[in-house]
Amino acid sequence: MPQTFAAADAVELAVVDRSGFIESRHSGIAIVLAADGTIATKLGDPSALILPRSSLKPLQALACLVGGAPLDGERLGLATASHSGTERHVAAVRDILSAAGLGEEDLACPPAWPGDTAARDELVRELGQPSRIRMNCSGKHAAMLLTCVTNGWDTEGYLSPEHPLQLHTREVIERLLGEKVAATAIDGCGAPVYATTLFGLARAVHRIGNSSTTSPFALHRSAGVLVQAVRENPWTIDGPGRPDTIVNERLGVFAKGGAEGVMVMVAPDGTTVALKMLDGSGRAATAVALRLLERAGALASPDVAATMSQLPLSVSGGGQDVGAIRPAF
Known part of the structure; x- marks a missing residue:
């Protein structure tokens, strides 16, 4: 049976500090690719297999774009997103469905409450119910439906x-990975998700993040359009006050987290990081990825520190901050 790496193949990536006592540790694997695509840093075994979960969405969205789906701007950002279900997000997803001549009932993702607290509270006050369009993957699903109609x-x-x-989609993903997928599983939203090496995922995201809208190659032009759409509309990829949106807004970093502790990031200079937490917790993933980009010289230390202060990394005790989740290096 295909499986991810074992504890012996991981290294400590983050710790939880409570009042000066290290309470918990997060182990995992990580890889940093320099702007030219060469390996700059390896932590643990990046040849290990992982399920990228929602960190695969940039590749899936690119497959929709290459498949002829008329997506751009906010709608392309939503196709790449794990959105928080605000009214603004939902309106953009409805636009994609409308372009396909379809409705919310055509989405095959499961119903969900909004991830955004304010949006959820408002829905509860209105006696609303979980819905497919509020599910964080509905943008991806709408883009997939539009691609079907287009073809x-x-x-x-x-x-x-x-x-x-x-x-x-699988064919496009394998072109970007530079390897064959090792296994097919079903993601939380019901879509296929493919087992890849962490290195393969990093290579694919590096190719996307370093593509130009003026490339002579159609795949790279489309990738450049996708990254530009997210960077120009950072609210689409995640949501107000949420990690992927924060690092994009403050640092210009293209970031896409995935369930079970997966994270990919591309800095403005093209340096790329990919990581996976062995225990499946994503609470330290953004901080660790940012620190790796900082160590690689792709981000300035004061900018990283200021951005970290906006992330949910504090540890509470008695209603006060008594520690922090922090990278272990």
């Missing part, structure tokens, strides 16, 4: 790994 593919069963959409 004349049946929208029924669009999540099946054997559906033409998913076969096309």
